[in-house]
Amino acid sequence: MPIHEESLIRPENLRKHEELNIDNVDVSGHWSTFIETRSVADYNENLEREISAFPGGAYIHRCWQCGACTNSCTVNAINPDFNPRYWIYLARLGMEQELLRDKEIIWQCVSCHRCTHVCPRDVEPEGVMKALSHWLEAKGHTPKSQSQHFDEEFYQQILETGKIEEGRIVRNFFNRTGQPLKQPWLIRMVKNLIRGLPIMLMFKMGLSTLFRPKTKDWSKSKHSIEELIEMRELERKKILEGNEAS
Amino acid sequence: MNDRTMRDDLQTVAYYPGCALEGTGHAYNRSTKRIAKKLGLNLVEIDNWNCCGAMEVKNIDPEVQNYLSVRNMAIAKHKMGMDVVMAPCNGCYHNLKKAEHDVTHKEETRKTLKKMADKTGQPEYKPGDVETIHALDWIKYAIGEENLARRVKHSLSGLKIANYYGCMYTRPRHIFPEKDQGEGSESTSKPHFMDDLLRAAGAEVVEFPLKTACCGGAHTLSDCDTSTRLVLNILQAAEACSADVIATECPTCHSGLEMHQIRAEETLGVKTQPVMLYFTQLLGLALGISPRQLGIHENISQSLGLLRQKGLV
Ligand code: SF4
Ligand code: SF4
Numbered sequence: 001m002p003i004h005e006e007s008l009i010r011p012e013n014l015r016k017h018e019e020l021n022i023d024n025v026d027v028s029g030h031w032s033t034f035i036e037t038r039s040v041a042d043y044n045e046n047l048e049r050e051i052s053a054f055p056g057g058a059y060i061h062r063c064w065q066c067g068a069c070t071n072s073c074t075v076n077a078i079n080p081d082f083n084p085r086y087w088i089y090l091a092r093l094g095m096e097q098e099l100l101r102d103k104e105i106i107w108q109c110v111s112c113h114r115c116t117h118v119c120p121r122d123v124e125p126e127g128v129m130k131a132l133s134h135w136l137e138a139k140g141h142t143p144k145s146q147s148q149h150f151d152e153e154f155y156q157q158i159l160e161t162g163k164i165e166e167g168r169i170v171r172n173f174f175n176r177t178g179q180p181l182k183q184p185w186l187i188r189m190v191k192n193l194i195r196g197l198p199i200m201l202m203f204k205m206g207l208s209t210l211f212r213p214k215t216k217d218w219s220k221s222k223h224s225i226e227e228l229i230e231m232r233e234l235e236r237k238k239i240l241e242g243n244e245a246s
Numbered sequence: 247m248n249d250r251t252m253r254d255d256l257q258t259v260a261y262y263p264g265c266a267l268e269g270t271g272h273a274y275n276r277s278t279k280r281i282a283k284k285l286g287l288n289l290v291e292i293d294n295w296n297c298c299g300a301m302e303v304k305n306i307d308p309e310v311q312n313y314l315s316v317r318n319m320a321i322a323k324h325k326m327g328m329d330v331v332m333a334p335c336n337g338c339y340h341n342l343k344k345a346e347h348d349v350t351h352k353e354e355t356r357k358t359l360k361k362m363a364d365k366t367g368q369p370e371y372k373p374g375d376v377e378t379i380h381a382l383d384w385i386k387y388a389i390g391e392e393n394l395a396r397r398v399k400h401s402l403s404g405l406k407i408a409n410y411y412g413c414m415y416t417r418p419r420h421i422f423p424e425k426d427q428g429e430g431s432e433s434t435s436k437p438h439f440m441d442d443l444l445r446a447a448g449a450e451v452v453e454f455p456l457k458t459a460c461c462g463g464a465h466t467l468s469d470c471d472t473s474t475r476l477v478l479n480i481l482q483a484a485e486a487c488s489a490d491v492i493a494t495e496c497p498t499c500h501s502g503l504e505m506h507q508i509r510a511e512e513t514l515g516v517k518t519q520p521v522m523l524y525f526t527q528l529l530g531l532a533l534g535i536s537p538r539q540l541g542i543h544e545n546i547s548q549s550l551g552l553l554r555q556k557g558l559v
Contacts, residue, residue, distance in 0.1 A: 117418040
């Protein structure tokens, strides 16, 4: 059969022949492209359950594959390989290896909520994207993404003080990810900023990096947040390990 | 039609500035408070508030994010006796709305949050204890266009404005049950509250197709190239509509646009004209407040030249 939608097929599964003669019939040229047949055997039957255990993934089972999420997606408009509907499909089928082909881009979801806005089944696909990228990291498929570093830095500060201080977030984030702070565009931005700031405000902002903004009596909140997170991590560990044992 | 939407219970509201308004968005904080004073509206800051978790904490755990939101809402209700919480930051506003939605519709959320409240000795937040509104709702319903137009000292006429609302103010629709309710309500597909207010202040509001496009704010530092690309889209679309100004109502969007406008110029060599101003700064100018008091010097985007040229300063 001629293949008109080659873009939908993985290139390595396409077989092309310059000249091909089958049973004395010349099928060279357009007619000589074939898709390699294959059968998938390496299912991870637990995949959907694993992913639903990560923050944001709870409703993945509701998806009925309408495609509205991908259709509306901000990142898909820039990069057609970014395809939430397809990833949800693979996760539900247990096709882990197939999913791993896109492991480098899944974290790039910008949380614009277009997908969750239009999803007719309340899957909250935006959350599923976050769950997928955390799952990739937890299973050792990818290192922590930049975005995950950012989330963790943010969470740590809130956990400690109840508030964040943006300057500290930026500095620590650049440190964690090993990026230089002296990039030309950053320098120009800071210059623009300083030019306009009244001295008193600069002084106040300087102080806030010394005396971090804090929510008073935060320790009980800190405790109960930590407790919840620990419990969740344990649950997740069990689900992931349960799978590895079987 | 204006009077139909006016409310008289917004003279005094609980004010939740959030972390960004104490940092990069301080000009938004300052201008919001300044126009409140000018309009005779009372903002009472939530006592000992905490961060709402922005766009990050939900990725660690959604219920922790809900906990952060309801702690603030419970303080407003049970310690301060307030019925309405006003949040000018889209992120804060979104998270409070999301928490309200989850405690209303998810049994599991209610249970988890009750447990956490008990452990920390805080009052439990119940669905409907407070109503969360955005700074746009606040001016729209407490003052209204007609009233606002009457108070204008320096009309913004001659200023072409593209109104940019971003993602978190309208999406996902199910956490904003009051939107899309016909005349007088806000629309999630074509939001217009900022358009209405700035038009009342005399501005020429342009038809802007990217009102709710994403600026990549969640990855503004962690995926700079994507953010620059998304911001450049917005800036160029505004330019194509011949807008002088992009009006904003969110500190993350605002600084995202400012930062990546510079980054697009530095890394891609693409220069764009529009300047960014918070809608509260624009309303403040119209009400006759000085640029300094509105923190216009503090914006990274340099708009004073344009404002001078238009005779607004
Ligand atoms: S919009 Fe919802 S139901 Fe449709 S494919 Fe995406 S996740 Fe599935
Ligand atoms: S939230 Fe993420 S997946 Fe959903 S539309 Fe936006 S970028 Fe795409």
